[in-house]
Amino acid sequence: MKVTVERALLLKSLSHVHRVVERRNTIPILGNVLIRAGKSRLSLKATDLDLEVTETLAAETGTGGAITVPAHMFYDIVRKLPDGSQIVLEGDGDRSVLAIRAGRSRFTLQTLPESDFPDLAAGDMTHSFTLAAADMKRLIDRTQFAISTEETRYYLNGIYLHAAGSAKEATLRAVATDGHRLAQVDLPLPKSAEGMPGVIVPRKTVGEVQRLIEDNEAELKIELSQGKIRFTIGDVVLTSKLIDGTFPDYGRVxxxxxxxxxxxxxxxxxxxxxxxxxxxxxxxxxxxxxxxxxxxxxxxxxxxxxxxxxxxxxxxxxxxxxxxxxxxxxxxxxxxxxxxxxxxxxxxxxxxxxxxxxxxxxxxxxxxxxxx
Missing domain, CATH: 3.10.150.10 (DNA Polymerase III, subunit A, domain 2)
Structure with missing residues (x-):
């Protein structure tokens, strides 16, 4: 694999992707980011088995291929390279290393094979709709503070996203509560969201989506099923497992x-x-x-x-x-x-x-x- 990419582009993508990777991992491959070079594109992928982020960016590809390297170390190297530099990534499958070159700087990182990297298979998504990124940001910003951090009541460790209201005034509603306070925010229900299942989006996923919405003008595509949710914004795709539990009847409080x-x-x-x-x-x-x-x-x-x-x-x-x-x-x-x-x-x-x-x-x- 040999690919050339602009530092600014690579750094921005890595900043989105590397956050998913936990700093302490008992499974070594989960500490790595998967780098895949294709035709004029480079894709980066990271997962913690509950959440997966993939981002695609423009690059000059010499030869294609895929390799995995330690995510946080790779991010730190790219962050410390000079502004405006062109970064060359060269993977040697035989020696299990990735060479990183920019100007006079050269690094080699130990790699693990692509075949070991887990895939958070999303399966069939039953519902799909689009939402203005600014609307999604408002839903999250106004409810996130009330998400419970108490692990015993795990079904409160996220935002409950569901269709509510009457047929005349159907809304997309986000609710969060920790038992001491409750936040509820409504937006007009997107047309294609009718009949969507009520889902509990985990706290970590909520935080990542919030960070990805840098451009409020963008459109956010949301796909979901009973067990998973996928957010697509620009070149970034975030797939997450949902919390498998029943959100309490919040209307009673x-x-x-x-x-x-x-x-x-x-x-x-x-x-x-x-x-x-x-x-x-x-x-x-x-x-x-x-x-x-x-x-x-x-x-x-x-x-x-x-x-x-x-x-x-x-x-x-x-x-x-x-x-x-x-x-x-x-x-x-x-x-x-x-x-x-x-x-x-x-x-x-x-x-x-x-x-x-x-x-x-x-x-x-x-x-x-x-x-x-």
Whole structure:
């Protein structure tokens, strides 16, 4: 195999592909990236057996062939080569090495045979639709923070993507929850997505898709079946296994009858929570919201370090209410509000609170209270 490729192109592709490779692997081949040279094209492929990324780029091919090399070392070498250089990759199957040349630099890397490299066979994809990359990015950005990291409830370790709503107003809905907070975002359902199965996309896959969407103008093709999902954006194809589990009936935790409405300036609220939470302990993180007519008092008391209070003018006309929240969770949700005004619908100190953007439809957040 002999191929010449521009450093900038190779580095960009490797930066997408090498992230999938875990730094510690008990199976040596999983630490490698598969390099395949074809007619004027070079393809790079990496997998961790749950997720597979393939990217194709333009190259000058002398002779074709395929070889695998350590992914992170290969990436570091290309990253440290001079800008604008032409990189020559020359594989010698007999000696099991790949030579990398650029200007006066020369490296050789040990290789493993292509035949050892696993293939994450996708099988037949039953549904396929396209989505603007900006829409997919919004779905991920607004829900990702609520994905659970608790491995015992593995079915919460991803985003639940499914068709929802009525026939008149069908939506593509993304939901994530960790049991303390819930995020739900809706988009109009793409025509060809009707009848799609509800799927749980794993956290690592969600993060990789988010990073791949660099160009918001692009179109994203999504194909899925009961067990796999595939995203195609430009020259990059990402295939992933789905989480094999049942997502809980999240509709039951979304409050319907919260009658106390608090309307607050999002920036002022976010800044005030951030300021008073400076006093809170790592373990506690509780911030108390004391509501009365037209007024919100935020307070934090930490027996070890002191206390903090801040008062805000708000729109609130219901009975006085004291309720506590985890300050970090409150800030996470406030950060998702796209407009200038947040609406909190409350019931009592022990019931979940519904948070929405006053102007933007299609997104809602639920936060469980804390004892304070």
């Amino acid at each position: 979304i409050p319907q009858n919260n009658d106390k409405e608090l309307i607050v300036d999002k920036k002022d609220f976010e800044a005030a929570v951030d300021r008073v939470s400076t006093i809170s302990s790592e373990r506690g993180r509780a911030v108390k919201l004391a509501l009365s007519a037209g007024k919100l008092v935020l307070s934090v008391t930490n027996p070890d370090s002191g206390s903090a209070t801040e008062e805000l003018e708000v729109e609130y006309a219901s009975d006085p209410l004291d309720i506590g929240f985890n300050s970090r969770y409150l800030l996470d949700i406030a950060a998702q509000i796209e407009g200038e005004v947040a609406v909190l619908r409350l019931a009592d100190p022990g019931s979940p609170t519904l948070v929405q953007d006053k102007d933007s439809k299609g997104a809602l957040y639920v936060l469980m209270p804390m004892r304070v």
